Structures are given as C-alpha cells and as structure tokens.
Amino acid sequence: MTATQSILAALLTPLLSAVLIAFFGRRRGVLSSIVSVVAAAGIVGFTLLAIRSAQNETITASFEWLTFGDFTIHMGILFDGVSATMLSMVAFVGFLIHVFSLGYMADDKARGRFFGGLSIFMFSMLGIVLADNLIMIFIFWELVGFSSYMLIGHYLDTDEAAAASKKAFIVNRIGDLGFLVGIVYAYWHFGTTNLSEMEGIIAGNSELISTTIAALLMCGFIGKSAQFPLHVWLPDAMAGPTPVSALIHAATMVAAGVYFLIRIDYLFTPEVLSFIAVLGTSVAFYAGFCAYAQNDIKRVLAYSTLSQLGYMAAAFGFGYPGVALFHLITHAFFKALLFLGAGSIIHGCHHEQNIFKMGGLFKKMPLTSLTFILGTLALCGVYGFSGFYSKDAILIAAGFESGPLFVLLVIGAFLTAGYMGRLVWITFFGKSKSEAAAHAHESGLAMTVPLIILAVLSVVGGLTQFWPEQLGGLIRADLDTLHHVEGYDAMHLKVIYLGTAAWVVGLLGALFFYGFGAKEDRLETKAGPIYGFLAGRLWFDELYNFYVANIQQRVAELLGFIDLVIIKGLIVRGSAGVVGAFSICAKALHVGSIHNYVYWFLGGLVLFMAAAAGIF
Amino acid sequence: MSIGLNAFLTIAGLLFAIGFLGVILRKNTLVIYMSLELMLNAVNLALVSFSRFNNSMDGNLFVFFIITVAAAEVALGLAIIVALFRRRQSVMVDDLNALSR
Amino acid sequence: MSVLDILFYVFSAITLISALLMVVNPNAVNAAMAMIVAFVGTAALFVLLEAYFLAILQILVYAGAVMVLFLFIIMLLDVDRSEAEVAYKDKLAFAAAVIGFGLLVVLVAAAFLKGFYLPEPAVLPVAELPTGQAGGFAFTTSAKSFGYSLFTKYMLPFQVTGFLLLSAMIGVIVVSKKYSEDTK
Numbered sequence: 001m002t003a004t005q006s007i008l009a010a011l012l013t014p015l016l017s018a019v020l021i022a023f024f025g026r027r028r029g030v031l032s033s034i035v036s037v038v039a040a041a042g043i044v045g046f047t048l049l050a051i052r053s054a055q056n057e058t059i060t061a062s063f064e065w066l067t068f069g070d071f072t073i074h075m076g077i078l079f080d081g082v083s084a085t086m087l088s089m090v091a092f093v094g095f096l097i098h099v100f101s102l103g104y105m106a107d108d109k110a111r112g113r114f115f116g117g118l119s120i121f122m123f124s125m126l127g128i129v130l131a132d133n134l135i136m137i138f139i140f141w142e143l144v145g146f147s148s149y150m151l152i153g154h155y156l157d158t159d160e161a162a163a164a165s166k167k168a169f170i171v172n173r174i175g176d177l178g179f180l181v182g183i184v185y186a187y188w189h190f191g192t193t194n195l196s197e198m199e200g201i202i203a204g205n206s207e208l209i210s211t212t213i214a215a216l217l218m219c220g221f222i223g224k225s226a227q228f229p230l231h232v233w234l235p236d237a238m239a240g241p242t243p244v245s246a247l248i249h250a251a252t253m254v255a256a257g258v259y260f261l262i263r264i265d266y267l268f269t270p271e272v273l274s275f276i277a278v279l280g281t282s283v284a285f286y287a288g289f290c291a292y293a294q295n296d297i298k299r300v301l302a303y304s305t306l307s308q309l310g311y312m313a314a315a316f317g318f319g320y321p322g323v324a325l326f327h328l329i330t331h332a333f334f335k336a337l338l339f340l341g342a343g344s345i346i347h348g349c350h351h352e353q354n355i356f357k358m359g360g361l362f363k364k365m366p367l368t369s370l371t372f373i374l375g376t377l378a379l380c381g382v383y384g385f386s387g388f389y390s391k392d393a394i395l396i397a398a399g400f401e402s403g404p405l406f407v408l409l410v411i412g413a414f415l416t417a418g419y420m421g422r423l424v425w426i427t428f429f430g431k432s433k434s435e436a437a438a439h440a441h442e443s444g445l446a447m448t449v450p451l452i453i454l455a456v457l458s459v460v461g462g463l464t465q466f467w468p469e470q471l472g473g474l475i476r477a478d479l480d481t482l483h484h485v486e487g488y489d490a491m492h493l494k495v496i497y498l499g500t501a502a503w504v505v506g507l508l509g510a511l512f513f514y515g516f517g518a519k520e521d522r523l524e525t526k527a528g529p530i531y532g533f534l535a536g537r538l539w540f541d542e543l544y545n546f547y548v549a550n551i552q553q554r555v556a557e558l559l560g561f562i563d564l565v566i567i568k569g570l571i572v573r574g575s576a577g578v579v580g581a582f583s584i585c586a587k588a589l590h591v592g593s594i595h596n597y598v599y600w601f602l603g604g605l606v607l608f609m610a611a612a613a614g615i616f
Numbered sequence: 617m618s619i620g621l622n623a624f625l626t627i628a629g630l631l632f633a634i635g636f637l638g639v640i641l642r643k644n645t646l647v648i649y650m651s652l653e654l655m656l657n658a659v660n661l662a663l664v665s666f667s668r669f670n671n672s673m674d675g676n677l678f679v680f681f682i683i684t685v686a687a688a689e690v691a692l693g694l695a696i697i698v699a700l701f702r703r704r705q706s707v708m709v710d711d712l713n714a715l716s717r
Numbered sequence: 718m719s720v721l722d723i724l725f726y727v728f729s730a731i732t733l734i735s736a737l738l739m740v741v742n743p744n745a746v747n748a749a750m751a752m753i754v755a756f757v758g759t760a761a762l763f764v765l766l767e768a769y770f771l772a773i774l775q776i777l778v779y780a781g782a783v784m785v786l787f788l789f790i791i792m793l794l795d796v797d798r799s800e801a802e803v804a805y806k807d808k809l810a811f812a813a814a815v816i817g818f819g820l821l822v823v824l825v826a827a828a829f830l831k832g833f834y835l836p837e838p839a840v841l842p843v844a845e846l847p848t849g850q851a852g853g854f855a856f857t858t859s860a861k862s863f864g865y866s867l868f869t870k871y872m873l874p875f876q877v878t879g880f881l882l883l884s885a886m887i888g889v890i891v892v893s894k895k896y897s898e899d900t901k
Contacts, residue, residue: 592715594648598640602817609824618718619725624766626826627729631736631755633821638740640814646745646791650752653783654736657759660775668766673854676768677866683771683778684878688885690783694790695892701794702895 003054004061007077010046010091011130013039014122021116029111033102036115040091040098043122047091051084051470060196062132078132078195081473082325086129086259088471089329093251093336094122096450100340101243103446104347114154114241121147121248128256134183134193134217137260141179141220144256145172148248152240164236171233175223182216186267189213199266214272217264225257225309227279228286232540234306238298242343245298250305250339251332258312258328262321262474274402277317281398281405281412284310286538288415292422292523293535296353297342300423304379305335307416311394314409318397322478326464327390329475333461334378334387337454341372344447345427348440356520357434358427364440367448369428371455376424378458380417380503386462388499393482395495400485410498417506422514424507430516624665631658645697645707649690656686725765732758745791749784756780770860 001009017039025032050059062076079087098118105111124147127140146169153165183193189210190198202208221227226234237249248254261268261276268276287306294300308331315324346353348365362369378387391413398406432438442448464472464479482488514522524531589600635658638651660679667675697707704711732755739751756779763772854866867875 590715592713594709594712595640599813599817602636602640602813606817606820619722619765623725624762627732627762629821629824630733631759633818634733634736634740636821637814637818640817641811642740644745646787646794647739647748650748650787651740653779654739654752654755657756657779660771661759661762664763664766664768664771668768668856671856673856673862673866676771676856677863677871679768679771680774680863680867681871681874681878683774685881687778687783688882690786692885692888692892694786695889698790698794699892707794 001049001053003050003059003079004077006046006050006053007059007061007079007130010043010050010087011077011123011126013042013046014119014126018116018119018123021112021119025112025116027112029109029115032112032115033105036119037095037098037102039119040095040122043091043126044095047087050079051088051468054079054084054470056081056470056473060132062194073135074133074194075136076132076194077130079130081470082259082262083129085325085329085471085473085475087126089332090122090125090129090252093332093454094125094247096453097243097247097251097336097340100246100343100447100450101241103444104243104343105241106446108241110154110156114151117147117151117154118243118247121151121253125252125256129259132195134186134195134264137263138176138179138183138220141176141224141256141260144253145169145176145224148172148237148253151244151248152237154241154244155239158239161239164233164239168233168237171230172223175219175221175230178216178219179223182213182219185210185216186213195263198264202266209267209269211269211271214264214268215275217267218261218272218276221257221261221313222279223257224260225254225313226306227283227309227313229540231283231287231306232544235299235302238296238302242298242339242346245302246336246339246343249302250335254305254309255312255328255332258309258316258324261313261316262325265316265321273317273319275317277314277402277405280310280313280315280317281408282310283307284314284412285408285415286310288412288419289534290537291415291419293531293537295356295521297345297355297358297423297427298339298353300355300419301335301338301342304338304416304420307412308335308379311391311409311412314405315394315397318394318401320393320397320478320482322474322476323390323393323397323482326472326475326479327394330378330386330390330458330461333454334375334385334458337371337375337451337458338379340447340451340454341368341375344368344443344451345372345440347443347447349434349436350439352434352436355423355427358432358437359430360428360432361437361440362428364432364437365442367442368451371451372428373424374455375458376420377503380420380506381413381499382503383496383500384459386458386460389462389464392492392495392499393479395499396482396488396491399491399495400487410502413499413502414506417503418510421507421510425511425514425516433519621665621669625662628658628662628665631655631661643709645700645709645712648709649693649697653686653690656682721765725762728758728761728765731755732762746788749788749791752787753780753784756784767856767858769858770863 017035020035021032025035058081059079060076062074064072065075066073098115101114101118105114108114121144124140124143128137128144131137131140149165149169152168153161155161186198187193189208190201192198192201223230234249234254238245240248284307287303287310291300291303291307294303308327312324312327312331315321315327345358345361345365345368348361348368349358352358374385378385381388381391395406395409395413398409432440460466464476521531523534589596632655635651635654638654639648642648642651660682663675663679663682667673667679700712701707706712735751735754735758739748739755742748742751756775760772760775760780763769763775854862854870
C-alpha cells in the first residue's frame with residue numbers, strides 16, 4: 001500500500017464509520033461504539049503504515065474538486081514531518097480516548113450519537129492535519145467546529161449544554177470571519193491558496209509577505225485556540241462529556257489553531273509574531289489566575305488548557321514553531337491524561353464534579369490517582385517529565401526574546417503549579433466529604449488502561465532523542481537552533497532554577513494554604529474580595545452578554561423590521577399588489593357585453609391609425 | 617369609365633363604416649353578424665378595385681378565398697348562435713352575458 | 718360621362734342605402750332583405766370593375782347561400798319583434814358609436830381630400846396587358862385565369878381552404894348536435 005493510499009485510508013475510515021453509525025447505529029449503542037473504536041484503531045494502523053512507507057519524504061497529492069471559470073478548489077494532502085507528527089498524536093490519543101469512552105459512556109442512552117460525533121470529529125481533524133491548501137483547511141475547520149457543537153451539546157436535555165455548544169460555535173465563527181477574509185486576500189495576493197506554492201512564492205520574493213494576510217489568518221487561530229478575546233467558549237465547553245473535553249478541548253481541536261499557525265509559518269511578519277507572543281503570554285497569565293476560583297474539576301483543567309495554549313502561542317510568537325509543536329504534543333499527552341483521569345473520578349463519584357465534595361480518593365481509586373498525579377507533575381514541568389522539556393524550551397526562548405514576557409511566563413509557571421496543587425490536595429487526600437466520594441471505586445479496564453498508557457507517555461514523551469526519526473523533525477531542528485543561541489547555557493541554568501522553584505513553591509505552597517482535603521476554599525473564606533475578583537475572570541462574559549443583549553439585539557431588531565416591513569411588505573407584497581391592481585383594472589374590462597368589447601376594439605383601432613398616420 | 621380608384625375605395629370605406637355602426641349599435645346577434653358580413657364585403661370591394669387598377673390577378677383570387685372562408689364562417693357562426701339560443705332562449709346580446717356584472 | 722359612370726353612381730347609391738337600411742331596421746327579416754339588395758349592388762360594382770367571375774360568385778354564394786342561411790336561422794329562432802331595439806336609449810354607447818363612425822368617415826374622406834391620394838393608375842385595355850406585370854398574373858376577365866392561378870400560384874391556399882370547409886362542416890355538425898339521454 002503506497003503512502004498516499006494509507007493516508008487516504010486513514011482520512012476516510014472515520015468518515016465511513018460516521019456514515020455507518022448515522023445510517024445503522026443511531027439506536028444501537030454497542031454496535032456504534034465498536035464501529036467507532038475499530039475505526040480509531042484503523043486510523044492508527046494506517047498512520048503507522050503511511051509513516052513507514054513515506055520514508056521521511058514529503059508526500060503530496062491533490063485533485064480538482066470544484067471549478068468556477070479559472071478558479072479551482074483543490075482537495076489534497078501534504079504529508080511532511082510536521083503533519084506526520086501531528087497525525088500520529090491525533091490518531092494515538094484519539095484511539096485511547098475512544099477506548100476510554102467505551103467505559104465512560106457505557107450507561108449513556110445516546111451512545112450511538114456520541115460515537116458518530118467522535119468519528120466525524122476524527123475525520124474533520126485529520127482533514128485539517130493533512131490538508132494542503134487554505135480552502136480545504138477552512139472546510140475542515142468548519143467541520144471540526146460542527147463536530148464540537150454536536151458533541152458539546154450531547155446532553156440534550158440540559159440548557160447548559162445547549163447554550164455552551166451554541167456559544168462555542170458562534171465564537172468560533174467570529175474568528176472564522178477573519179480567517180475567510182484572510183483566505184480571499186491570500187488568494188488575491190498570491191494567486192493560489194496551496195501551502196507549498198505560497199511558500200515557494202515567498203521564498204522567491206520575500207517582498208510579498210503581507211502583515212494583513214497574517215493578521216487575518218491569525219483571527220481563525222484566535223477563535224479556534226481560544227486566545228483573547230475569543231477565549232470565553234472554552235470553559236463553558238466543559239458542559240460536554242469528559243471524553244469530548246479530553247479529545248477536543250485539550251488535545252486536538254484547540255491545538256488545531258496552533259498547528260495551523262505552524263503550517264503557515266512562512267507568512268508571518270515580525271509585527272504579527274510579536275503580537276501573537278504578547279497575546280499568548282497574556283492568556284497564559286490570565287488563565288492562571290482564573291483557575292484559583294473554580295470549584296469544578298473540569299473547569300480548573302479548562303483554564304489550565306487555556307494557559308498552556310497561551311504558552312504555545314507565545315512559543316510561536318518568539319519565532320520557534322518547532323517548540324510550539326513540541327509543547328502541543330506533550331500537552332496533548334498530559335492534558336488528555338488529566339481529563340481522562342477527571343472523567344474516571346467523575347464516573348467513580350457518580351457524576352459529582354465539585355472538588356470540595358471529593359477527597360480521600362487516593363485510597364479508593366489508586367490507579368486513577370497515581371496517573372493523575374503523574375500528569376500533574378508533567379504539567380508543572382517537573383524535571384525529567386515531558387512537560388519539563390517543552391516548557392523549558394519555551395521559557396528559554398522567552399528569555400532570549402523578551403524580558404517582560406519571560407517574567408510573566410515564569411509567574412504563569414508558579415500559578416500553574418499552585419492551582420494544580422490545590423486541585424490534587426483537595427481532591428485526592430484528606431477525608432471524603434460526601435457520600436458519593438466515600439463510595440467511589442476504581443474504574444474498569446476500559447478506562448484505566450488508557451490512563452496508564454498516557455501516563456507513560458507523559459513521563460517519557462519529552463525525550464525527543466527516542467522518537468522515531470520520521471517524527472519530530474521540526475522539533476529537533478528548532479531545539480537545535482535554540483541550543484546554538486549565544487548565552488544558551490546561562491539561560492538554561494536560570495530557567496531550570498526558576499522552573500524547579502516554580503513547581504516546588506507552587507505545590508508545597510498549595511499544600512500549606514489549602515491543606516489536605518479542605519472542605520471549603522480557604523481563599524474564599526479568608527480573602528473574599530480577592531476570590532470574588534478572580535471568580536469574575538475579568539468579566540468578559542458579562543461584557544459580551546451586555547453587547548449581545550443590548551447593542552446587537554437592537555441592530556437585529558432594526559434589521560428584522562427592515563426585512564419584515566420594507567422588504568416583505570413593501571417590495572414583495574407591494575409588487576404583487578401592483579400586479580394585483582393591474583389585474584383588477586384588466587378584470588374591469590371583461591364585462592361580458594359584446595358591445596363593450598367592440599368599443600375597446602375601436603379604441604385600439606384608432607390608436608393604430610394614429611400611429612400609422614404618424615401622430616406618434 | 618372615368619371613375620377612378622379613389623371613388624371605389626370611398627364606397628368601400630363607407631360600407632365598412634356602416635357595417636361597423638351596425639355592429640356597435642344593434643343588439644340582435646344575428647343583425648350584428650350580418651353587419652360583420654357587410655364589413656367583409658366592403659373589404660372585398662376594395663380588394664377587387666385594387667386588383668383592377670394594379671393590373672394584377674392576385675386581388676381577385678384573394679377575394680375568391682375570402683368569399684369561401686366567409687361562407688364557411690357564417691355556417692359555423694350561425695350554428696353557434698343556434699346553440700346559444702338553445703341555452704339562453706334569446707339572441708339579444710344583453711341576455712347572453714354570463715358574467716356577474 | 719359615360720353610361721358606366723352613371724351606372725356606378727346608381728349602384729353605389731343602391732348599395733349604400735340598402736346597407737344603411739339593414740343596419741337601422743328593427744325587424745331582422747327586413748334587415749336580411751336589405752342585405753341581399755346590398756350584396757346584389759356589390760355584385761354590380763364588381764361587374765363594373767370587370768371582375769365578372771367574382772360578381773357571379775358573389776350572387777351565388779353570398780346572396781344566394783349565405784343570406785338564405787341567415788333568413789333560415791332568423792325564421793327558425795323566431796325573434797320577437799318587440800325586443801329588436803336599436804340601442805338609442807343608452808346615451809353613452811350611442812355617443813361612442815357616433816364618434817367611432819365619424820372617425821371612420823373622416824379617415825376615409827381624408828384619403829380623398831388631403832393628398833393621401835393614391836395615384837390614379839392608367840386603366841389600360843384589358844386584352845393588351847403583358848403577362849407578369851405587377852408581380853403577379855395579369856388581370857384578365859376570364860375564369861380561366863382563375864383556374865390557372867388557383868392551381869399554380871395559389872395551390873396551397875386552395876387545398877387549405879378545402880380542409881377548412883371540411884372542418885367547418887364537422888364543426889357545424891358537432892355544435893348543433895342535441896345531447897339527450899339516449900343519444901350519447
């Protein structure tokens with residue numbers, strides 16, 4: 001099987017699974033779960049085949065899909081080292097989450113719909129990873145947004161889920177407006193939207209790089225990867241089932257934005273790059289604070305995701321896309337682990353999500369707790385874990401590029417350790433604070449085996465020396481570049497000290513401040529105003545609500561008025577009315593009296609004669 | 617004969633006008649129909665005079681056809697009037713009006 | 718002033734007066750009679766125009782067949798005399814009619830007076846007309862030329878008229894058929 005065929009097979013397998021589930025599996029939960037998991041395994045298999053047969057070359061293939069005049073939309077694949085790396089991560093983590101869902105969603109009635117949604121999501125995500133031109137990326141971008149909408153709103157009967165899915169989709173669309181304008185502009189500017197062709201054009205003539213195009217395409221990234229100001233949808237998206245949060249909102253979809261940036265890296269000018277760096281750092285900083293005021297375990301992890309996405313954006317902004325990709329991959333491992341662990345806890349505590357109602361889970365669910373703690377250590381950047389290597393590289397890059405941002409990012413590392421420590425001490429240690437937690441039990445194999453695998457990856461995944469040579473080419477290249485910057489060793493030492501201080505201070509500080517298994521949030525009781533300010537999260541949601549409810553609603557009502565009265569009433573009904581008036585006049589002519597008809601005939605005759613005589 | 621084309625055409629025109637008057641003013645369907653035939657006749661006269669004064673046979677032949685077709689038309693028209701009479705028991709134009717006004 | 722001119726004036730007077738009588742007469746049968754006289758007058762005018770065949774045709778077909786058919790139907794339908802009114806009562810209709818008629822007369826007169834004249838073509842003796850002049854067959858008084866033209870230049874209208882007569886016959890039969898319960 002050639003590489004192209006394996007890639008296409010990998011891309012189309014989840015689509016096939018989704019179609020089968022849509023037609024046959026809506027009511028049959030067991031059937032759809034098996035189909036979906038088999039498809040996910042198939043993706044992994046085809047990915048391995050493709051990587052092996054590609055032999056480290058870049059594979060491209062495309063065909064013309066639609067033609068309008070001299071404008072053509074192509075569908076094609078661009079399979080190089082970056083996409084190979086991303087593809088393997090998406091396929092493998094996706095497969096593990098599929099297996100986890102077998103256990104987690106075992107008693108859900110709408111399993112068929114869920115697994116269908118997972119399959120269509122995998123298809124869309126693989127489309128983004130493999131696409132070779134901007135328009136195809138956009139198409140799959142929207143498909144991913146749709147899958148996210150469908151999966152967040154999985155629990156149909158809760159208002160919260162419906163509102164969250166709508167919010168996610170709409171906020172995404174706002175970013176996509178900039179994206180679409182950027183694509184059009186790029187086509188107009190370069191004459192093509194194909195990634196390799198654009199790269200070639202710019203390599204030939206570097207005058208053609210345009211800040212506007214980069215800024216517009218960045219809007220798509222801002223929407224999808226939840227940067228300022230479009231970050232508001234990610235915490236709300238936790239209303240979906242936990243495997244969805246793990247897959248979409250931690251490992252893959254939100255990372256698609258960063259992946260997209262890496263793909264179009266050559267389009268960026270220094271101004272846009274520095275803007276992205278600032279944006280990323282501010283989100284990393286902001287989210288770190290917000291996590292202290294959250295009581296829901298998934299919300300804490302959501303803000304942690306926001307924070308880490310900010311780190312990835314900052315790494316890209318400093319000019320090291322490989323480092324961003326590295327953090328993306330390691331983040332996928334440990335964040336998926338953390339979310340799945342949270343899912344296991346939630347499942348074990350019978351859908352209790354408030355951390356202040358848990359406690360003492362370490363004894364009841366040892367495997368889950370252990371893997372969760374390993375994931376936490378990776379997230380905090382403890383030496384030797386995967387998160388350490390990637391975060392290390394980001395901080396070093398920050399140190400070289402920008403002093404203030406370096407400070408902010410280091411503070412972010414302190415904050416990360418702090419809130420994760422808070423989460424761990426309160427959830428796992430101390431005494432059980434509710435009935436549900438007291439009766440918690442370890443989850444079944446379907447849920448624990450993925451946790452173990454992901455834990456292993458979180459620990460060793462950062463050692464890029466051991467990665468297969470087809471993967472991680474860009475990562476190694478950028479790390480190499482970093483190594484050879486002047487003053488690397490001094491900076492590296494500084495970062496190691498600061499990083500170690502961060503996690504030690506953070507974890508122990510959280511222990512002393514919050515204590516084992518606290519019943520209520522000490523920050524809330526001791527320093528209420530601070531807690532309230534943090535819980536406000538800078539009131540973005542309230543601001544947007546105000547805008548939508550008051551300003552946009554007025555505009556919408558005005559447009560509605562125009563539509564109803566002017567367009568429908570005046571123009572449509574009016575023109576019909578004019579025709580009706582004509583018909584009434586014409587009807588008046590048809591009286592039935594022959595003589596009347598003859599008079600009209602005479603009138604026409606006189607007119608013709610006058611015309612013939614030349615009067616008019 | 618010193619009568620020229622214009623004289624014949626005047627006669628034809630007057631005949632046509634009289635026929636038209638009959639169509640407008642009379643209420644009896646049959647008389648209206650006869651007035652129509654009068655109009656046709658006026659046209660025949662005009663055609664024959666044109667044919668004579670332009671030295672062409674075409675006008676005469678056209679009149680030939682008009683006479684033929686008019687005869688067929690009269691037959692059919694009268695059949696329709698008879699059928700209408702069966703329906704409405706009257707040939708007065710006002711009584712034949714089936715529209716509500 | 719030859720005899721033909723006098724004859725022209727006489728016959729045109731007869732035609733016009735009987736046409737007027739036809740239009741005005743409240744009795745349908747009287748109107749039909751006047752019509753016959755008008756047709757005969759027209760036939761006479763045809764003779765004056767040396768279209769002898771057509772004159773005979775006019776008498777035979779129009780005055781002889783068409784008007785007889787009219788009379789037949791009038792008497793069949795037996796219209797009541799009192800209903801046959803002229804629409805003098807309806808002022809507006811009358812006014813419109815008079816105006817229309819006046820317009821027609823004016824237009825006809827204008828052709829006579831204002832220089833809309835048709836040029837008076839020369840009236841050549843019939844026998845010496847060359848053939849092919851005026852784009853068609855030359856004017857002759859013989860019936861043979863009718864036949865000749867009908868079967869060469871006007872073959873198609875001739876045949877079509879045949880079909881037309883056939884369809885008219887069928888149409889008459891269909892329209893005047895009485896539908897009762899047992900004759901379906």
